[in-house]
Amino acid sequence: MRNPQLNGDGKLQHLLTIEGLPREILVHILDTAASFIGVTEREVKKVPLLRGKSVFNLFFEPSTRTRTTFEIAAKRLSADVINLNITVSSSTKGETLLDTVDNLCAMHADMFVVRHSSSGAAHLIASHVAPHVHVINAGDGRHAHPTQGLLDIYTIRHYKKDFTGLSVAIVGDVLHSRVARSLIHGLTTLGAPDVRVIGPRTLLPTGVEQLGVSVHHDMREGLAGCDVVVMLRLQNERMKGPLLPSAQEFFKSYGLTPQKLVLAKPDAIVMHPGPMNRGVEIDSSVADGPHSVILPQVTFGIAVRMAVMSILAGN
Amino acid sequence: MDLPDAEALCEELARKLRAGVTESTGLVGIRTGGAWLAERLHRELEVSTPMGTLDISFYRDDFDVAGLHHPVKPSQIPFDVNGRHIVVIDDVLYTGRTVRAAMNELFDYGRPGKIELAALVDRGERQLPIAAQYVGATLSMPAGKLLRLARDERGKFFLRLSDAKPAA
Numbered sequence: 001m002r003n004p005q006l007n008g009d010g011k012l013q014h015l016l017t018i019e020g021l022p023r024e025i026l027v028h029i030l031d032t033a034a035s036f037i038g039v040t041e042r043e044v045k046k047v048p049l050l051r052g053k054s055v056f057n058l059f060f061e062p063s064t065r066t067r068t069t070f071e072i073a074a075k076r077l078s079a080d081v082i083n084l085n086i087t088v089s090s091s092t093k094g095e096t097l098l099d100t101v102d103n104l105c106a107m108h109a110d111m112f113v114v115r116h117s118s119s120g121a122a123h124l125i126a127s128h129v130a131p132h133v134h135v136i137n138a139g140d141g142r143h144a145h146p147t148q149g150l151l152d153i154y155t156i157r158h159y160k161k162d163f164t165g166l167s168v169a170i171v172g173d174v175l176h177s178r179v180a181r182s183l184i185h186g187l188t189t190l191g192a193p194d195v196r197v198i199g200p201r202t203l204l205p206t207g208v209e210q211l212g213v214s215v216h217h218d219m220r221e222g223l224a225g226c227d228v229v230v231m232l233r234l235q236n237e238r239m240k241g242p243l244l245p246s247a248q249e250f251f252k253s254y255g256l257t258p259q260k261l262v263l264a265k266p267d268a269i270v271m272h273p274g275p276m277n278r279g280v281e282i283d284s285s286v287a288d289g290p291h292s293v294i295l296p297q298v299t300f301g302i303a304v305r306m307a308v309m310s311i312l313a314g315n
Numbered sequence: 316m317d318l319p320d321a322e323a324l325c326e327e328l329a330r331k332l333r334a335g336v337t338e339s340t341g342l343v344g345i346r347t348g349g350a351w352l353a354e355r356l357h358r359e360l361e362v363s364t365p366m367g368t369l370d371i372s373f374y375r376d377d378f379d380v381a382g383l384h385h386p387v388k389p390s391q392i393p394f395d396v397n398g399r400h401i402v403v404i405d406d407v408l409y410t411g412r413t414v415r416a417a418m419n420e421l422f423d424y425g426r427p428g429k430i431e432l433a434a435l436v437d438r439g440e441r442q443l444p445i446a447a448q449y450v451g452a453t454l455s456m457p458a459g460k461l462l463r464l465a466r467d468e469r470g471k472f473f474l475r476l477s478d479a480k481p482a483a
Contacts, residue, residue, distance in 0.1 A: 011384075028386070031386055032387050034389060035370065035372075035373075035387040035388060035389045035390075037389065038389045038390060038391070039373075042423055042424050043423065043424055043425050044422075044423035044424075047373035047374065047420075047423075048373070048374060048419070049373050049378055049383075310373070310383050311382075313378075313382075314378055314379075314381070314382025314383040314384070315382050
């Protein structure tokens with residue numbers, strides 16, 4: 001079956017998931033993002049690529065960082081941005097997702113950035129819209145968050161230059177994490193030889209090994225000698241369930257502290273997709289420490305989203 | 316058709332530029348050919364201001380049809396453009412659309428005092444009111460042919476004419 005993200009010429013029409021995307025497309029996005037970094041340092045922090053285009057931020061789930069960085073990215077490309085917070089709008093009045101999309105298409109939308117709690121929501125919209133409309137998945141359920149995965153990869157490439165010989169540890173609630181899934185697919189596509197997931201059995205999806213990662217339940221074993229540590233957010237709502245004893249217990253076993261971080265390489269970088277729970281998955285002294293690249297991740301995220309939007313709009 | 320010797324044209328261009336360039340002039344080459352040329356001219360004219368390079372991909376007027384398919388490299392303008400005399404350098408001046416894009420990008424760095432244009436070859440057929448102040452040679456080319464500066468493995472310049480449509 002044809003990849004629903006690619007058009008007839010094999011070019012990127014929508015960005016729905018990193019899974020199954022060819023290496024060349026990932027590298028093209030990363031290289032284009034690198035060219036956008038300098039734009040934000042100039043007197044005029046804008047390029048005219050998306051002038052006259054309308055980008056609709058369609059957020060059915062709350063988000064601050066992702067929505068804001070998408071908005072900034074679109075504005076730096078000179079697009080008109082319309083933010084819709086659907087949780088307090090049409091869907092509460094009973095309108096279906098596709099009816100909402102049809103109405104926005106009637107307002108001449110050129111691009112949708114979609115965040116939804118249901119896996120596959122962005123796919124559904126992508127399969128529904130006219131051929132000139134592009135869809136970017138900004139997180140769907142537990143499935144994928146491709147621009148976060150791309151900005152993570154961008155950050156790793158920025159600090160570590162390339163992926164050959166790299167050991168990357170992804171720690172925490174992999175089960176509920178669309179970020180982890182997107183990152184794993186990106187890293188394996190780009191040839192990172194050693195990707196590890198670390199967490200309690202209850203928070204690792206069964207069969208995760210099939211994604212090409214090694215599985216560890218002990219932080220000391222999993223972090224040994226790694227170049228990159230990616231901490232995942234432990235979602236508060238999960239802590240009440242049967243999967244975890246308590247936040248304190250979790251921190252003791254899987255929270256990233258300076259004592260645990262010394263097991264990684266001396267020049268290891270620490271990443272986190274945000275929002276962080278200090279004292280749950282990460283200790284403040286690590287989050288604010290010299291290994292942390294958590295804030296640069298946010299900055300790179302703008303350039304990566306600019307790259308994705310401009311590549312889609314040109315295809 | 317016989318193409319002129321690019322090395323000789325480059326010498327000619329350097330000779331003409333020498334009269335108009337001062338220490339504080341900013342030379343800005345347009346990627347790719349114009350950047351090679353700017354590098355050479357920057358060295359030969361001993362300009363003290365570091366040279367700049369522009370990749371005009373984000374400013375092209377055909378983005379809607381051509382998209383963003385080729386590798387884009389960051390533009391680098393390592394000097395303050397405000398009030399400065401800038402010479403934009405390109406290998407081949409043709410429709411003028413590339414130069415328009417370059418000027419638009421330069422203005423996003425500030426307000427230059429004066430912008431001039433240098434081209435190794437002016438092949439005419441302008442679609443915009445743009446003219447070069449410094450030209451290596453004026454040539455007339457059949458439409459649809461792509462003329463570009465190329466470099467051999469030792470860095471020697473030569474001109475290359477191809478049938479390919481200009482890369483998007």
